[in-house]
Amino acid sequence: MALRHAVLAALLDEELSGYQLAKAFSVGVANFWHALPQQLYAELARLERDGLIAGREVVQDTRPNKRLFTVTDAGLAELDAFAAAATKPSFLRDDLAVKVQAADHIDSAVLIGQLAERAEIARAKADLFENLLRTMRGAAEEDDFLRHGTRIGPYLTCLRGLAFERGNHDWCLRTIGILKAREAARVRP
Amino acid sequence: MALRHAVLAALLDEELSGYQLAKAFSVGVANFWHALPQQLYAELARLERDGLIAGREVVQDTRPNKRLFTVTDAGLAELDAFAAAATKPSFLRDDLAVKVQAADHIDSAVLIGQLAERAEIARAKADLFENLLRTMRGAAEEDDFLRHGTRIGPYLTCLRGLAFERGNHDWCLRTIGILKAREAARVRP
DNA sequence: TGAGCATACTCAACAATCTGACTAGTCACA
DNA sequence: TGTGACTAGTCAGATTGTTGAGTATGCTCA
16 A cells, blocks of 8 residues: 555645646656556545545636645654554566566567667666756755755655666666677677 | 566576475565565466466475476567567656655654665675575676676576665665764754 | 647556465474 | 474455546647
C-alpha cells in the first residue's frame, strides 16, 4: 500500500489536482515513485473517502473544473505511522537487465542498440533532475540549502533519482564498450 | 511478461530446479530481477507447457525428488524476440524514497533509523555482489575476463547490481549526515 | 477549418505480484 | 526427543498495476 503514502508525500508540499499529480508521477519527475493516472485518481478517491486528504473544487472558465487536494491531520498521522513501520526492501526489476543477462546468447548489435537508447533516456532524465535541483535550491549553495532550507525532502529524493540515472547511464555506456570490444576481438582475435 | 524472460535468461547458464531458481530470485542474488517462489513455479509450468523449457525428473534418496529445467530452441527464439522488442523504461519504486520525500514532516530520528538499516542492507548486498564477481572472473583480471570470457551476461548484470547498491548505500549515509546536521543546527542555530 | 495537443477525468477488463497457509521428508543440535 | 532449519514443492485469494477506450472543452498553428 505504498502508493497511498507516495500520494500523501507528494501532496505535502503543494495542493495538486489529480491531473497535475498524474503528470508528476508519470512524465519523469517521478523521482521517488511511479504510477499511471488511473491508479492515482482511484487512490485519491480512496484517500478522500478515508479522510486522509481533503479536496476543494476550483471552477475554471476556459478549462474543465478541477479538484485540488491537501493532506489532512489524519493524513499526516498516517504518514507518521508509515514512516515508523518497517521499510520493504527495494528490488531491481528491469527489462534491460534481463536482456543483458542473456547477452551471451543473443545478438550483440541488437543489445547495443537497446543499451544506447537507454543511455540516452538516462542522460535526459539526469539533465531534468539537475535542473529540478537547481530550481529547488535557488541561489543557495547546495550544502547551505540542505543545512538550512525548508522542504528538503523532494531535493533528497531527487538526488537519489539523479544518482540512479547516472548509474544507469554509465553502466549502459560501459556495457556497450565491452560488447563492442568483444565483437572486435572475435573478428581479429 | 518479463518474468517469463527473466526465468529463461536465468536458465541459460545452468540447469536449475524451481527451488534453486526461487533462491536465486529472492535471497539477494537476484541482481537482475526479483520474484517469489510461487510466481516462479507458476511461470515454470507455463514455460514448460509452451515448450520454451524442458524439465527432467531427478530422483534423490535423502531429499524430495526435483525437476531440473533447460531452455529449448523455442525458448532461445523467444528470448531473441524479446531482446529485439522495445525495452520498457525502468522506474524507481521504493518505500524508503517515499519516507524521505516526506522528510520535512516526519520525525528525523525515525527516518535516520530507517536509512541506517537500509545502508547496512545495501552494504551487505554490495559485498555479496563483489564476491560473486570475484567467483565469476576467477583468476583473470576484470578487463581480460570481460574481453575474452564466456558467459559475461551474469557478470554484467551483477556489475549493475553492485553499482545500484553502492549508490543506495552512499545516498543513505549522505542523507543521514544531512538530517543530523539539520538537527544540530536546530538546537544551536 | 481542421488536426493535433492540453486540460481534466472516468470505466472496465486483464495481467502481474504478493500474502499466507499447507504437505512432507531430512538433518543437525541440544 | 523435540525444535527449528533446509529441501522441494502446491493452492487459494487479495491487492496492485497495466492496457485500452471514452467524455468533453478549449487553444494554437498551419
